[in-house]
Amino acid sequence: MYHLFKSIYLHATSKEEYSILLLGLDNAGKTTLLEQIKAAYSASNPNLRTVPTVGQNVTTVSLPPPNPPIYLKIWDVGGQHSLRGLWQSYYTSCHAIVFVIDSSDVGNATLAELSSAANNAGGGGGGANGIDDAPNHNPDIDNGRLEECRLVLESVLQNEDCAGVPILVLANKQDREDCVEVVRIKEGFVRKVFEGEKGESVRDSRVLPCSALTGTGVREAVEWLCSRVQWNKEGRPPVMR
Numbered sequence: 333m334y335h336l337f338k339s340i341y342l343h344a345t346s347k348e349e350y351s352i353l354l355l356g357l358d359n360a361g362k363t364t365l366l367e368q369i370k371a372a373y374s375a376s377n378p379n380l381r382t383v384p385t386v387g388q389n390v391t392t393v394s395l396p397p398p399n400p401p402i403y404l405k406i407w408d409v410g411g412q413h414s415l416r417g418l419w420q421s422y423y424t425s426c427h428a429i430v431f432v433i434d435s436s437d438v439g440n441a442t443l444a445e446l447s448s449a450a451n452n453a454g455g456g457g458g459g460a461n462g463i464d465d466a467p468n469h470n471p472d473i474d475n476g477r478l479e480e481c482r483l484v485l486e487s488v489l490q491n492e493d494c495a496g497v498p499i500l501v502l503a504n505k506q507d508r509e510d511c512v513e514v515v516r517i518k519e520g521f522v523r524k525v526f527e528g529e530k531g532e533s534v535r536d537s538r539v540l541p542c543s544a545l546t547g548t549g550v551r552e553a554v555e556w557l558c559s560r561v562q563w564n565k566e567g568r569p570p571v572m573r
């Protein structure tokens with residue numbers, strides 16, 4: 333009888349916990365985003381004086397009503413080239429991935445040019461390092477780190493440990509005057525990568541604008557994640573805490 337009551341009590345008082353993995357190139361804004369999420373859900377001030385992450389940062393937030401009573405455990409990992417090999421050790425246990433893009437570092441290309449850069453998937457090795465094959469055919473077009481970003485996003489999508497995991501692409505730094513607007517990142521770049529041969533597996537995805545620095549768009553991002561991890565909970569069950 334004791335055990336029955338204990339299990340009823342534990343069931344009634346425990347909450348689902350989902351792990352969210354923040355990925356993206358170095359300087360994209362992952363740690364700043366983590367700080368804003370932590371601040372938004374714990375009524376504290378964000379520490380926006382970030383330094384490049386070597387290793388990981390992690391924080392757990394509990395969402396207030398009307399959100400469902402769940403925990404999000406958010407993992408922020410370093411995006412520097414030499415650290416990207418560590419990402420895959422997080423894939424099997426994550427419930428969603430946020431891929432953060434610096435919208436001010438994808439160059440000045442038009443929508444059509446962005447698309448053709450995205451279509452340039454080519455046959456190259458395309459590892460997670462983004463330096464092997466970089467076919468930037470037109471020297472007049474400054475693509476910033478778009479090509480590197482494409483290779484890295486493709487390598488995430490291709491990894492079988494990420495199969496079926498919802499992916500939120502955040503077009504970050506939308507507060508900057510020199511940023512590329514979200515529609516261009518979405519239609520000209522991300523959609524092509526997802527529809528390309530290296531991103532072909534069907535998955536739940538969304539592209540949203542945000543500014544991790546000002547906090548704009550951060551709650552919308554968290555709410556999307558919250559709904560999608562729950563929607564996918566048969567595929568990737570939560571941990572009970």
Ligand SMILES: Nc1nc2c(ncn2[C@@H]2O[C@H](COP(=O)(O)OP(=O)(O)OP(=O)(O)O)[C@@H](O)[C@H]2O)c(=O)[nH]1
Nearest residue numbers: 358359360361362363364382385411505543544545
């Ligand atoms: N203007 C602007 N700057 C931002 C924004 N988000 C981050 N930054 C700045 O971009 C720089 C890098 O931010 P981080 O959050 O440290 O970047 P990161 O992705 O964690 O970088 P790594 O740890 O090296 O992978 C910092 O100077 C931030 O202040 C944003 O939304 N707008």
Ligand SMILES: [Mg+2]
Nearest residue numbers: 362363384385
């Ligand atoms: Mg960081």
